[in-house]
Amino acid sequence: MTNMIKQKLGITLFLTFILAGLQAEAAKIQTTDGRVIPATNIRFKKTTQEYIVTMANGTEIPVPKNRVKMVEVDKPAQFDRAASAVSTGALDQAIPMLEEIAQGFFMLSPWEGKTLDLLGYAYGRKGDTKKAADAYKKLLANVPPVEITTDMQRRVWNAFIAVNDNASLSQSVDAAIAKGGRENAAAAHIARADMAKVQGNKTDALLDYMRVVILYEQIKSLQPEALYKTAKCLEELRDPRAEDFRKRLLQDWPQSEWASKK
Numbered sequence: 001m002t003n004m005i006k007q008k009l010g011i012t013l014f015l016t017f018i019l020a021g022l023q024a025e026a027a028k029i030q031t032t033d034g035r036v037i038p039a040t041n042i043r044f045k046k047t048t049q050e051y052i053v054t055m056a057n058g059t060e061i062p063v064p065k066n067r068v069k070m071v072e073v074d075k076p077a078q079f080d081r082a083a084s085a086v087s088t089g090a091l092d093q094a095i096p097m098l099e100e101i102a103q104g105f106f107m108l109s110p111w112e113g114k115t116l117d118l119l120g121y122a123y124g125r126k127g128d129t130k131k132a133a134d135a136y137k138k139l140l141a142n143v144p145p146v147e148i149t150t151d152m153q154r155r156v157w158n159a160f161i162a163v164n165d166n167a168s169l170s171q172s173v174d175a176a177i178a179k180g181g182r183e184n185a186a187a188a189h190i191a192r193a194d195m196a197k198v199q200g201n202k203t204d205a206l207l208d209y210m211r212v213v214i215l216y217e218q219i220k221s222l223q224p225e226a227l228y229k230t231a232k233c234l235e236e237l238r239d240p241r242a243e244d245f246r247k248r249l250l251q252d253w254p255q256s257e258w259a260s261k262k
Contacts, residue, residue: 029053029063030070037063042073044107051107065107073108076101076115083118091126098122102135106142113143117152120159129162136160140172150184157191161198169195186216190226197233206233213245224249224256 027039029051041054050062051071078097085094098119105111120135136156139148148156153176160169169191176188193208212219212226227249234242250259 027073029068029072031063031067032069033067037061042071042108043104046106071107071109073105073111076105076111079111079115082115086118086122086125089125091122094122095119095126102138109144110147113139113147113152116143117155121155124155124159124162129159133159133163133165133168137168150181150187153184154187154191157188157194161191161195164195164198166195166199182216183219183221186212186219186222186226189216190222190229193229193233202233202237206230206237209233224253224258227253228258228261 027042029037029039029042031037037053038056039053040056043052044050044065045052045062048062049065051065051068053061053063055061079101082094082097082101085091085097098115101115102112102119105115116135116139120132120139123129123132123135136159139152140156153172156172157169160166160172173188173192177185180188189208189211193205196202196208197205209226209230212222213230216222216226227245231242231245231249234245249256253259
């Protein structure tokens with residue numbers, strides 16, 4: 001499989017996950033005391049930290065943020081069009097739409113998170129690593145952790161690594177290791193190792209890669225990458241153990257993309 005085909009496949013898979021299950025639902029707010037308030041429109045008012053809920057009769061009622069447990073709103077009208085534009089590489093067309101959606105759906109789950117994830121991805125594909133990192137910083141600041149998948153989180157970390165933002169990466173990675181699930185914690189160790197390697201700290205990088213291989217062996221989805229990067233790091237350190245990890249990668253994960261890398 002050529003690199004171009006792999007890249008197109010990766011883009012397609014990414015957008016498939018982004019668009020999966022995105023059926024429009026009626027707007028509503030669930031409060032902390034269990035009430036469900038149906039609405040025709042919901043927006044967040046930053047200055048007063050409250051949601052403005054438009055009822056069916058046109059009446060608007062404010063609901064303080066600290067009294068809101070969950071918000072559900074219809075899918076943004078232009079979301080699918082923007083995602084399609086990203087898929088076809090029409091990034092200059094997609095990015096303004098995504099910026100507009102992100103602004104209009106501020107603090108509205110789950111669309112702000114999905115939009116910022118796609119926006120960061122689009123900026124990254126365009127080569128604007130700073131704006132990609134800025135989009136992902138907004139995602140971490142505004143989106144509830146429960147809505148951030150491991151794949152989303154890894155795109156956040158990769159964006160921080162691309163701009164050498166060690167402070168933001170460390171803060172997010174440390175939180176994932178301390179409070180996240182096993183898969184998220186394993187991915188966090190890889191991200192921390194990637195940053196260490198970028199900064200020339202190969203020994204520190206090796207320790208984190210090996211942690212994933214040894215301590216997170218049951219996280220199968222990350223083992224091929226961890227084995228490959230462990231072997232590569234050992235090779236660069238002129239450590240003969242590199243061949244052992246490479247053999248293990250080829251034996252246990254022969255069909256993985258990492259097994260085909262040199």
